[in-house]
Amino acid sequence: MAERSRVRVSLEQRDDATSSDHRIWALKADGEDVGSLEADRLGGRIDVRLFVTEAWRGRGVATAALGQFLGLRAWPDAQTLRITLDPDNRAAAAVAASAGFSASGSDATGSEHWERAAPGPRRPPSGPGRFVDADGRIDRFPVKAAELRELLTWVADRTFSPGEVLSERALNEGLSGLTNDVALLRRHMVDHGVLARTRSGSEYSRAEP
Numbered sequence: 001m002a003e004r005s006r007v008r009v010s011l012e013q014r015d016d017a018t019s020s021d022h023r024i025w026a027l028k029a030d031g032e033d034v035g036s037l038e039a040d041r042l043g044g045r046i047d048v049r050l051f052v053t054e055a056w057r058g059r060g061v062a063t064a065a066l067g068q069f070l071g072l073r074a075w076p077d078a079q080t081l082r083i084t085l086d087p088d089n090r091a092a093a094a095v096a097a098s099a100g101f102s103a104s105g106s107d108a109t110g111s112e113h114w115e116r117a118a119p120g121p122r123r124p125p126s127g128p129g130r131f132v133d134a135d136g137r138i139d140r141f142p143v144k145a146a147e148l149r150e151l152l153t154w155v156a157d158r159t160f161s162p163g164e165v166l167s168e169r170a171l172n173e174g175l176s177g178l179t180n181d182v183a184l185l186r187r188h189m190v191d192h193g194v195l196a197r198t199r200s201g202s203e204y205s206r207a208e209p
Helices: 061-070 088-100 145-159 168-175 184-190
Strands: 009-013 020-029 032-042 045-052 080-085 102-106 113-118 164-167 195-199 203-206
Touching: 009 061, 020 045, 020 061, 020 164, 020 168, 061 088, 080 088, 080 164, 088 113, 145 168, 145 184, 164 168, 168 184, 168 203
Parallel strands: 045 080
Antiparallel strands: 009 020, 020 032, 032 045, 080 113, 102 113, 164 203, 195 203
């Protein structure tokens, strides 16, 4: 049995949307128009509707289109994505599940709602931002010394004003907004020469470069 060739799927945003909270993408497969994806922002929730022409169903087009839409992060501040499905359409439910959606209820018409958390912002390809989560908190420390020092310098820039000296309590309060492990972060900053203790040992300042 011959193996089915892979279909090239793309989403192309159309310019006929009625507002910034309502967007439409043309769905193409191998360059042919095969459907559409529409999305509406309702506060922190994005309602998604996906249509694929019958001739192209069952060929992975819907799965690819939904995955591409997630990657677009069309509304970076969105919290939840919702897709509404016919309860008898098990193929559509399988597509939604593969994209991380799960059934969350139904409406008065009997249609099923499937929801998932909206994707977070992309991490930058380089720099300290790679080690910081969507809330601006450190979620892991770099292994490489140069990258760790860069991250620690980034922390110091956000914690100290030029020439400022902080008590340990004030320093801990500043670091607590950036990490769940204040003691470890403070120790890293001292050990890697980013912070210096005063002679009394009870206060901290930026180390001289």
